[in-house]
Amino acid sequence: MFQMEDIHKMNVLVYDNDEKIGIAAGNYMCGQVLAKPDSVLGLATGSTPLKPYGHMIELYKKGAVDFSRVTTFNLDEYCNLDVNDKNSYHTFMYNNLFNHINISNENINFLDGNAEDLEKECKEYEKKIKRAGGIDIQLLGIGSNGHIAFNEPSDSFQRWSHVVKLKESTINDNSRFFDSVDEVPTHAVTMGIGSIMQAKRILIIAIGENKADAIKQLIDGNVTPQCPASVLQFHTDVTLMLDTGAASKI
Ligand code: PGA
Numbered sequence: 001m002f003q004m005e006d007i008h009k010m011n012v013l014v015y016d017n018d019e020k021i022g023i024a025a026g027n028y029m030c031g032q033v034l035a036k037p038d039s040v041l042g043l044a045t046g047s048t049p050l051k052p053y054g055h056m057i058e059l060y061k062k063g064a065v066d067f068s069r070v071t072t073f074n075l076d077e078y079c080n081l082d083v084n085d086k087n088s089y090h091t092f093m094y095n096n097l098f099n100h101i102n103i104s105n106e107n108i109n110f111l112d113g114n115a116e117d118l119e120k121e122c123k124e125y126e127k128k129i130k131r132a133g134g135i136d137i138q139l140l141g142i143g144s145n146g147h148i149a150f151n152e153p154s155d156s157f158q159r160w161s162h163v164v165k166l167k168e169s170t171i172n173d174n175s176r177f178f179d180s181v182d183e184v185p186t187h188a189v190t191m192g193i194g195s196i197m198q199a200k201r202i203l204i205i206a207i208g209e210n211k212a213d214a215i216k217q218l219i220d221g222n223v224t225p226q227c228p229a230s231v232l233q234f235h236t237d238v239t240l241m242l243d244t245g246a247a248s249k250i
Pocket of ligand 1: 045046047048049141142143144147148149
């Protein structure tokens with residue numbers, strides 16, 4: 001016997017603060033690697049994953065986990081920004097994780113936002129994910145408007161990796177990292193909703209009350225491309241790690 005409400009139920013975990021989320025999420029990601037040393041990890045940028053990455057580094061330094069056989073795919077990258085620019089997601093990942101663990105460079109994958117043919121680059125990225133055996137666990141943050149990666153609210157779900165023109169609100173949000181708003185790239189390449197949904201497991205982290213509406217919609221709102229994260233209701237293995245602020249409306 002099972003109850004309908006148990007089907008595809010999301011695993012919602014609430015913590016007192018982001019320190020505890022960092023430890024729990026870092027343990028969760030490393031647990032995947034311990035269970036399967038050649039795991040394929042889908043990784044995210046932004047402020048949310050900083051503490052989880054910090055804890056993954058700590059576990060590596062203690063000798064508790066080995067990343068030498070791990071492969072990674074990052075969710076997104078800006079277009080027309082040098083990969084070595086301080087604001088590229090490439091730089092973010094090396095500074096905050098890759099430079100501090102024993103991952104092998106050839107196993108690290110990013111969409112190339114400077115590729116001459118971006119559409120071809122996106123198709124190639126999907127093929128690479130497939131050749132690697134698919135993503136075992138995808139780490140996600142969420143925007144206060146419900147975006148995941150650079151999949152912004154829109155009239156339809158974009159299935160696979162694609163080029164996006166950034167919304168003015170996103171450009172303004174991200175301008176805090178640049179010297180001026182004019183320096184923020186106008187386009188990005190991102191994994192699509194289908195690429196994310198194909199991950200075997202999803203770990204989504206949200207910190208702060210400004211994420212509470214998006215989290216409510218993600219858990220029990222209508223599934224709509226106006227809140228891209230709501231599609232995760234159709235995934236069979238989703239864990240949410242929230243602080244009390246992000247969990248305040250559920
Ligand atoms: P944040 O971004 O971690 O900086 O809040 C999350 C996101 O926009 O996906």
